[in-house]
Amino acid sequence: MKEFNILLASSAAGLLSVAAAQAADLPSRKSAPVEYVRVCDAYGAGFYWIPGTDTCLKIGGRVRIDTWYTPAKNAVRLRSAGGPNYAGLAAPAGTSIAPFYSTNGIDQLGWYARGILMMDARTQSAWGTVQTVATLRLAINTGLAQTSPFNSTPAPAAGTTSPAIEAAYIRFAGFTIGQAASNFTFLPPYQYHSMFAPGFPNGIRQIAYTATFGGGFSATIALENRGELSASATANSLGFTPAGLAGATATAVGPQRLPGLVGNLRVDQGWGSAMLSGAVIQNTANFATPAINAVTNGLGPLVTKTGWAIGAGLRINLPMLARGDHIQGWIGYSDGALNYVGYNNLNENSAVTANYLGGYLRGDRSITIFCVTAACAPGVESTKALVVAGMFTHYWTPSLRSNFIGSYIRITPGQITQATDWTNGGLSKATAWDVKTNLVWSPVRNFDIGVELSYARLTQNLTGFGGGLPTAPACTLANPQCATSINTNNWTGRMRIQRTF
Template structure:
């Protein structure tokens, strides 16, 4: 029995020795090292290194829910509107020998109804349009897409003419807030001073870059070159200041006599942003003023977005119009002033106070005071609108990145000559004309940024 046991143990030991020798002859494969995502602190919070590269990336976005309420104008119009908007953006930056290489892309997707489809300066229930009274989906909208390489900016970006671009508040005021396709060069001089020259394509902002108007008609002659925008800016601890100007071709065509011109439109603007930490941390005041001749879109008039005459009309002013008596093309001039103040009552509670006043001269297509058989004659009377917009809100920030707030906006428009009362027109019955009108709009917003 002892002999059998010894033979078995010996055999097992031999097999183990042979197996160990064979295993030693096999090649060894070690697991690949794991490359963990590293935080990038060079460009602020939220950036991380793309594994295997020296590029820092930040991915963020926003979800916004809004509800607006205003005066109902007819049975065909809604007295409220709702909006849901989703936003996603990617910001990639790489340090190079020539400066930072930055690529930025931002997309918005929106579903809205009711008052949000009517337009007007406060995007509330101000302008009636039966064709857009239902629900509308904007689809995938490219808000920004640009490359910055050292001093060069190329792509779709904020216009270098803009300063206060509706930074505060839920609603818009009469100011320039544009995202054209552009090609710009920025020179920095130290101590926060910089200067920029930019070639900007106004067609990509949704506005009309031309002036060609006759009674009830218009024509487009095309552009011969993009707008040239220049700005001088300073950014320091106390705040910022900027002086900007724009000049561009504005082809005009008089459909009454066939005359055409290659007019040049221009706009100038100055603004200052003042930090007020002595009041509360984060308090900021914007003050801005501008003037334009045949380029009134640079003051927020003409085109899409916050254009139009509020609820008293359903059109936007052009850069020029044809005088019905002389047949001459007159350019439109405009000026505006803007103020915006943000105050923190406490770290989690703030208010914005916004306002703008603007006047436009030589704007036609209105109602002439004469009547035939008791009815007004429609023609090309000069309207020369004057507009006031003021608003205020209260926003609660219970946690970082979440805003819950309410806002009230008041807008008033006055005209040089009488214009048809849009409310009376849509209700039916005799035509009534007015020289001024106003509107209140309320809005609730819940927004999460991440």
């Protein structure tokens, strides 16, 4: 019995040894190593490797809260007889003139809050860096921030939320494709309130190529989406011809046949920057007149007119005054391309003029169409504009800075357009200028608390009312609802709190 127990124990030990040897030959199942997010320092601060990829990603954003006060101003306002706030007054025959808009229905406060999410992904390739950028914005607005107080009804008190895409583009081998900043503009948006200078706050869709040379020199050529140029999207039209015949009307949106062609030459060096830029666009408009509608089913002949703009910008760094100090300026001129020299929609519905001045600066159309003959042979004129703007930035301390800003714009419509009564679509020469200064405190990096004070003036002489060609028959200077000139000014106080991360 003793021998049997010894044999059994020996057999069991042998089996265990064999099993252990076989187990050693089997493949092991080790847990996968944990891949932690790693810093990617190839493209600057804030980038991290996306786990399992060769792409670096930076995620950031910005929260901005603005509030401001602008005293209410009476404004000249075109509106059909019997429309809102017409106070029961009948418009003179053949006109659509309305009285001065009452300040009782105008907001004086503006509020908005914006939240922005920014993403920047970059991957290295044999052709260089492939960059993908997306910037999304949500904003809620009330009062002056929501709508012009000089629309047909007072600015509503309830807030509205507006989503927008500020940037969405891919950059590769010198090409930029998507929605990005226009290649024409130069000045940065240092100001809180609008100024009379070109700006594309939401970018513009484009296909661009940038060639980089040595010494900080570069050149860019781009095709930009003309459909986003609001001043070129449709045409102004005259209700009378110079001979007093039936007037023309323009379709709501002119067809887009060609993109805008934009280019610039730029240098960026230690002393500062300089840029020359130019743009060429095609303005289009369809005539829609009663005589033509019956034959063409609502669309008359398509009229096209080339618009162009040129600009020059310069920045000079001034470290001898204080670290970060600099001065920069811009001058631009356009013929039929208003968006490239002035802020979009210089008219009674813009944040520049209506919310700011309360005047009637109608400069929101790059061209004006009219009938030359009774059969409505097409006539077209372009609107010209000159803009000059400048900024000086001074750091009082490393965390306290000021911007001193000024801009001037001169708008000149065509001769026939100027000679037509403004109640029938006529436009006049106009000048506007503004100055502003702000004080910005940054208690920590990328956190700003700022206040701004701005002042602007508009001067415009309106044609008509007994002295224009042609004129509204029953509208004379004796009629208290008529006005022939505007010389108005206003100021705005504004506060901004902003955090970028």
